[in-house]
Amino acid sequence: MQLIFDPLFQVPLLVGLCASLLLPLLGCLLHAREEWLAALGVAHITAAVQLLGAAVEMSLLASGGLGAIVAVIAKQLSAQQGNLGYALLMLVGWATLYLVAANSALGESLAHALSDGQIFLVGKEQLLAMLLVAIPFLVCLPWWSQRLLRARFFAGYEQANQLSAWRWHGSFDLLTALLLAFASASLGLMASFALVVLPAWAVFAWCQTWRMALIGSAIFGVVGYLLAFALALSYDQPFAPVQVSVLLAMAIILRGVVPKMIKKS
Amino acid sequence: MPLLSLNDVAVGYHKPILTHVSFHLEAGQVLGLLGSNGCGKSTLFKMFCGEAQCFAGTWHKATGIKVSIQKQHPVRLFNFPLSGYEYLRLMQADTQSMPERLAALCSKRVDSLSGGQFQLLSIWACLASSSQLILLDEPTNNLDPTGVSLLLTLLSHRRHEQGIILISHDKDFVQAATTQQLDLTALHQPDF
Numbered sequence: 001m002q003l004i005f006d007p008l009f010q011v012p013l014l015v016g017l018c019a020s021l022l023l024p025l026l027g028c029l030l031h032a033r034e035e036w037l038a039a040l041g042v043a044h045i046t047a048a049v050q051l052l053g054a055a056v057e058m059s060l061l062a063s064g065g066l067g068a069i070v071a072v073i074a075k076q077l078s079a080q081q082g083n084l085g086y087a088l089l090m091l092v093g094w095a096t097l098y099l100v101a102a103n104s105a106l107g108e109s110l111a112h113a114l115s116d117g118q119i120f121l122v123g124k125e126q127l128l129a130m131l132l133v134a135i136p137f138l139v140c141l142p143w144w145s146q147r148l149l150r151a152r153f154f155a156g157y158e159q160a161n162q163l164s165a166w167r168w169h170g171s172f173d174l175l176t177a178l179l180l181a182f183a184s185a186s187l188g189l190m191a192s193f194a195l196v197v198l199p200a201w202a203v204f205a206w207c208q209t210w211r212m213a214l215i216g217s218a219i220f221g222v223v224g225y226l227l228a229f230a231l232a233l234s235y236d237q238p239f240a241p242v243q244v245s246v247l248l249a250m251a252i253i254l255r256g257v258v259p260k261m262i263k264k265s
Numbered sequence: 266m267p268l269l270s271l272n273d274v275a276v277g278y279h280k281p282i283l284t285h286v287s288f289h290l291e292a293g294q295v296l297g298l299l300g301s302n303g304c305g306k307s308t309l310f311k312m313f314c315g316e317a318q319c320f321a322g323t324w325h326k327a328t329g330i331k332v333s334i335q336k337q338h339p340v341r342l343f344n345f346p347l348s349g350y351e352y353l354r355l356m357q358a359d360t361q362s363m364p365e366r367l368a369a370l371c372s373k374r375v376d377s378l379s380g381g382q383f384q385l386l387s388i389w390a391c392l393a394s395s396s397q398l399i400l401l402d403e404p405t406n407n408l409d410p411t412g413v414s415l416l417l418t419l420l421s422h423r424r425h426e427q428g429i430i431l432i433s434h435d436k437d438f439v440q441a442a443t444t445q446q447l448d449l450t451a452l453h454q455p456d457f
Contacts, residue, residue: 032342032345150356153341154340154355157333157334159314159315204345204346208346208374209351210347
């Protein structure tokens with residue numbers, strides 16, 4: 001426990017806390033839009049662009065921003081194909097990522113960092129990037145929630161009323177890509193994806209309301225992250241696989257046990 | 266000033282499947298659209314959402330009015346935690362004047378409701394919203410006789426500024442629920 005609060009790990013802890021709070025909330029909205037698989041595709045594309053950026057010495061903020069824009073455009077182009085389109089995004093991103101890694105000295109270490117997670121090595125630049133996304137994300141969340149769910153459940157409403165729906169759909173897509181870019185760069189690709197998918201999947205089965213699901217998934221994400229952070233530090237393990245394992249175990253327990261307990265009571 | 270006017274409209278996707286459609290809907294009126302399967306009733310609704318194309322004629326919606334559409338198969342996500350109250354809030358629908366039978370459903374998750382219960386809730390979401398123009402596609406789907414009777418009550422208690430267009434195959438229901446009817450069968454163009 002002392003390790004968690006060691007000043008050496010203060011910045012990494014805060015970066016991870018931001019990501020573990022936001023990614024599950026993002027996951028809830030992506031589940032609502034049936035776009036959770038898109039998160040993996042978008043994360044791979046942003047990671048590939050970030051790696052290309054690192055190869056030409058771009059800053060994290062600049063390469064993350066560029067990656068987000070490329071990912072949003074790629075997602076728009078592949079959206080009509082549904083899950084197949086998102087899988088294609090992921091494959092394109094993955095291939096680019098590892099080809100760039102193989103052909104640049106700096107890239108190789110960064111590619112490993114993206115897959116294993118480098119949370120213990122992140123600095124103030126990552127914290128700043130995360131906060132720059134976290135604040136608008138949390139401010140926009142209620143606004144998005146209302147509009148994105150209405151678009152999902154009352155299809156045709158936006159078109160029939162000629163609403164400027166691009167404002168909420170576009171801003172959500174852009175902040176999603178930015179968040180995934182910065183989270184992947186610190187937690188790792190799969191650890192970020194697990195935080196998008198698993199908390200929502202675990203709590204949706206038994207939460208009675210959307211509000212409860214948002215709160216539940218955020219708590220799930222933060223608790224899972226703290227546990228993984230402590231375990232990885234204490235046992236000197238790579239962070240991302242520990243995080244994914246912890247989240248999986250928590251999700252299976254919550255998904256399997258809580259609904260049965262509710263039924264019994 | 267009518268809420269909605271159609272003058273000699275031809276509508277379809279790649280080609281017109283319904284032609285020479287004309288009507289005016291005023292506030293307070295309920296128009297029932299009848300017709301055989303595939304004659305283009307739902308396509309007409311889709312034209313208002315930009316999902317189908319107007320090939321000829323003109324249509325005009327009164328400026329500044331809001332439109333609510335209940336589609337033939339309202340979207341319901343399974344394994345999704347949205348309560349009835351939250352569902353209604355998406356359309357900013359009034360929950361104070363809701364009939365008791367519907368109020369009892371509001372605390373439940375939408376994905377736990379029966380088809381008929383969900384159908385009534387989705388109709389209420391449209392009727393109790395601030396929209397002036399309400400489009401209901403097959404509102405009697407999944408409803409038992411009690412549900413149909415409740416639906417008739419909801420429609421008869423509509424707000425005076427609202428105009429409603431509904432599509433149904435049930436002639437008795439259309440007769441009972443509407444102030445005017447239009448049979449689209451003869452306007453269908455299968456081989457236009």
